[in-house]
Structures are given as C-alpha cells and as structure tokens.
Amino acid sequence: MQTIKPDTICVQGGYVPQNGEPRQLPIIQSTTFKYDSNEAMGKLFNLEAEGYFYSRLQNPTCDNVAKKICQLEGGSAAMLTASGQSANFFAVFNLASAGDHVIASSTIYGGTFNLFAVTMKKMGIEFTFISPDCAKEELEKAFRSNTKAVFGETIANPALTVLDIEKFAWAAHSHGVPLIVDNTFATPVNCRPFLWGADIVTHSTTKYMDGHGATVGGCIVDSGHFDWLAHREKFPGLCTPDESYHGLIYAEKFGKEGAFITKATVQLMRDLGATPSPQNAYILNLGLESLHVRMARHCENALCIAKFLENHPQVGWVNYPGLENSPYYQLAKKYLPKGTSGVISFGVKGGRKAAESFMQKLHLCTIETHVADSRTCCLHPASTTHRQMNEEELLAAGISGDLVRLSCGLEDKEDLIADLKQALESL
Ligand SMILES: *Cc1c(COP(=O)(O)O)cnc(C)c1O
Numbered sequence: 001m002q003t004i005k006p007d008t009i010c011v012q013g014g015y016v017p018q019n020g021e022p023r024q025l026p027i028i029q030s031t032t033f034k035y036d037s038n039e040a041m042g043k044l045f046n047l048e049a050e051g052y053f054y055s056r057l058q059n060p061t062c063d064n065v066a067k068k069i070c071q072l073e074g075g076s077a078a079m080l081t082a083s084g085q086s087a088n089f090f091a092v093f094n095l096a097s098a099g100d101h102v103i104a105s106s107t108i109y110g111g112t113f114n115l116f117a118v119t120m121k122k123m124g125i126e127f128t129f130i131s132p133d134c135a136k137e138e139l140e141k142a143f144r145s146n147t148k149a150v151f152g153e154t155i156a157n158p159a160l161t162v163l164d165i166e167k168f169a170w171a172a173h174s175h176g177v178p179l180i181v182d183n184t185f186a187t188p189v190n191c192r193p194f195l196w197g198a199d200i201v202t203h204s205t206t207k208y209m210d211g212h213g214a215t216v217g218g219c220i221v222d223s224g225h226f227d228w229l230a231h232r233e234k235f236p237g238l239c240t241p242d243e244s245y246h247g248l249i250y251a252e253k254f255g256k257e258g259a260f261i262t263k264a265t266v267q268l269m270r271d272l273g274a275t276p277s278p279q280n281a282y283i284l285n286l287g288l289e290s291l292h293v294r295m296a297r298h299c300e301n302a303l304c305i306a307k308f309l310e311n312h313p314q315v316g317w318v319n320y321p322g323l324e325n326s327p328y329y330q331l332a333k334k335y336l337p338k339g340t341s342g343v344i345s346f347g348v349k350g351g352r353k354a355a356e357s358f359m360q361k362l363h364l365c366t367i368e369t370h371v372a373d374s375r376t377c378c379l380h381p382a383s384t385t386h387r388q389m390n391e392e393e394l395l396a397a398g399i400s401g402d403l404v405r406l407s408c409g410l411e412d413k414e415d416l417i418a419d420l421k422q423a424l425e426s427l
Contacts, residue, residue, distance in 0.1 A: 014068030061278035072188040076224025077261035084204020086274030087218030096148040098124030105152035107159040155185035162328040169197025189295040194223040207372035210287040215280040224257035299339025302408040314424040316347035342408040352401030361423035376409035
C-alpha cells in the first residue's frame with residue numbers, strides 16, 4: 001500500500017472495508033465469537049492462530065481503532081484500554097514488577113503521579129521523580145541496576161512543560177531500558193515521539209482524540225524498536241517462559257514488533273480486564289476522523305488567546321509553550337512545530353479571590369474538570385482538583401491560588417476573547 005499522510009490516516013486509517021462491507025466502522029457488540037470446532041478455538045487459546053474469542057481480551061471494533069492510532073504514531077502494534085489510567089498502568093506494569101524501579105518526570109499528570117507514587121508503590125515498584133528540565137548528569141544518576149523504564153509526558157498536564165524526548169531516550173537507552181511517553185496533549189498530529197527515540201507511547205484518548213467529552217479511553221502503542229532479547233536479564237516477563245501460556249516466550253515468538261502488546265493483551269488485559277467497549281471505540285473513531293482539523297484550530301485559538309492574556313493588565317502571568325517568552329518555546333519549536341495544544345494556564349491579578357470571581361463571570365468558557373474538549377472550559381485547581389492541599393503543598397505542586405487552567409475549544413476566537421475580556425474587566 002502507498003504510504004499515506006497523517007491527515008489521511010485520521011480519516012481512513014484502521015478499518016478498511018472489503019467488497020460489500022459497511023463503509024463506517026461496524027460496532028461488533030458481542031462478548032464472544034463462534035467457532036466450528038474445539039480444535040480451531042484451542043489454537044486461538046494457544047496463541048497459535050489469530051482470531052477473536054472473548055471481548056475482554058480483544059474485539060474487532062476496538063482493534064480497528066487501535067490500528068488507526070498505531071498508524072498515526074508510526075508504531076508496530078497497539079491496543080485500546082478502558083482509560084488513560086489503565087494505559088499507563090499496563091505500559092509500566094508490563095515491564096516492572098515488585099522489586100523494580102522506574103524513573104518518571106516529576107511534572108506528570110496528577111492521576112498518573114498517584115498511580116505511580118501510591119498505588120504501584122504498594123505493589124512493590126519504586127519510582128524516582130525527576131524534573132523534566134534536569135541536566136543529563138542528574139538524569140544519569142537516577143538509574144539503578146533494577147531500573148526498568150523511564151516515563152514522561154510530551155506536554156505535561158497541567159504544568160505544560162515540554163519533554164526533551166531525545167535527552168530522555170538517550171538516557172534510557174544508554175541504561176538498556178525503554179522510554180515510555182504519554183503523548184495525550186500533543187497527539188500524533190503535533191508530535192510523533194517514536195521519531196525522537198521513544199519506544200512506547202500511551203494516550204488518554206479521553207482528551208483530544210475523542211475531543212468531544214464523550215468517552216473515557218486509553219491506548220498503548222509500541223514502536224517495535226526496543227530489542228528486549230538484547231536485555232534479556234532485565235525483562236524476564238518478556239524474555240523467559242510465561243507459565244500461564246505453556247512456557248511461551250513473548251520476545252521470541254512475537255519479536256520486537258509484537259511482544260510488548262501481545263503480552264499486555266493476553267496477560268494483563270486477561271487478568272486485570274480494563275477492557276474498552278466497542279461502542280466507546282466507535283465514538284473514539286468518529287473523533288479521530290477530525291483530529292487533524294481540530295488540533296490545528298485548538299492551537300490557533302490557544303495561541304491567540306495566550307497573546308491576548310499576556311497583554312492584559314489584569315493578568316499576572318501566562319504559561320503557554322507556544323509563546324516566545326515561554327521557557328519551553330525552543331523545545332516546543334523542535335518537537336511540536338505545528339503547535340502544542342489548546343491548554344493554557346495563567347494567573348489572575350489579585351490572587352485566589354480574583355481568580356474565583358473572574359471564573360464566575362465567564363459565559364462561554366464553562367467550569368469543568370476537563371481539558372481538550374471542543375467546548376472551551378476552565379478550572380481553578382486550588383479550589384477544586386487540589387482543594388485537599390494546604391498553601392504549602394499547593395506551592396510545591398506548582399499550583400498558585402491565582403492559577404486558572406483554560407482549555408481552548410473550537411469556538412470563534414473573537415467570541416472567546418470577548419468573554420475573557422468582559423470577565424477580566426469586571427474585576
Ligand atoms: C487525563 C490524562 C490521563 C488519564 O486518563 P483518563 O482517560 O482520565 O483515565 C493520563 N495522562 C494524561 C496526560 C492525561 O491528561
């Protein structure tokens with residue numbers, strides 16, 4: 001097949017109907033699949049033949065959507081999960097178990113931070129959190145003999161730091177472990193981390209990929225580049241026999257291209273069951289069909305609004321990696337030349353009280369715990385998502401009382417600016 005461009009993959013990637021089949025991706029709303037003989041089904045259970053047997057593991061609708069995301073990222077294999085949380089959990093747990101260690105960027109999404117620092121810690125996996133802006137030497141020092149992976153976000157939610165993917169990939173590879181990148185905010189339309197050395201990409205498809213605030217979901221994509229067998233002793237889960245599969249060795253049977261996703265599917269999805277629904281996968285696919293068109297508009301609106309805010313006397317500061325005075329502007333130009341995302345954070349002069357009354361005055365920009373929606377929304381973290389923290393803890397988390405997180409939607413930017421302007425001027 002000819003190589004098609006990302007915009008075309010968004011529209012036509014994944015599902016390819018054969019003669020007389022539905023043009024739109026069919027929703028295979030079935031838990032199970034019928035076979036003519038026990039022998040045929042036995043081959044599936046032994047992973048000797050490809051096919052479907054139970055939708056907890058795999059479903060054709062979900063697989064077609066995973067395939068589209070895989071093509072967009074330029075990967076070798078992919079799977080959908082029920083949420084972004086389960087995608088990140090599976091991606092890390094597929095490599096690390098009790099007694100192992102993982103290095104993660106300190107500015108990652110709060111939900112992922114809790115997953116790592118609290119829940120996975122209880123499972124016996126230790127994490128070292130390191131600033132994404134750290135020097136190479138500092139990053140090198142974080143590695144231990146039991147380190148199994150490095151993890152970061154292309155654009156961190158909500159800190160909006162931009163990851164130097166090449167720096168992190170270099171450090172991971174020089175210690176014989178893969179780099180996992182959560183590419184949720186950038187999406188493959190704006191950045192393809194595999195081109196810069198990342199080995200595994202994860203997504204919360206709940207955000208821009210769905211794009212309409214309609215479905216929670218996640219995805220894991222493997223680049224197929226990491227050579228597990230070259231680091232056999234580090235990755236026993238992939239390179240030694242799996243007793244729950246009659247002694248199968250994933251890295252030998254499925255190679256660099258297929259081992260990681262096969263293991264995560266037949267072992268982790270089988271046992272933990274964070275299964276996406278075919279209905280949700282169908283809705284996600286509708287979102288993906290316009291991802292390239294929407295991302296451009298989200299970024300255009302956000303850049304314009306960031307510039308407006310930067311010049312407004314009621315605004316103390318603006319954090320948007322697309323702004324020239326952002327400390328991440330150079331990294332953003334390198335890794336995200338088409339734009340970063342629609343998310344901005346900024347401070348309202350007058351602190352916490354001013355930020356809260358500013359938000360009360362907004363009409364088009366609504367208050368929500370969400371980002372990456374077609375509708376512009378905003379959040380005051382200090383009084384909502386982070387309200388259990390005291391002033392000191394808020395400061396350490398980089399959440400000041402004046403901080404407003406704004407997710408720019410797809411509306412006319414002049415309307416959005418007028419709304420922000422009237423709310424700022426009412427203060
Ligand atoms: C939202 C988000 C997640 C968690 O995804 P869910 O779909 O809400 O489970 C993980 N990583 C990032 C960067 C996110 O923004």
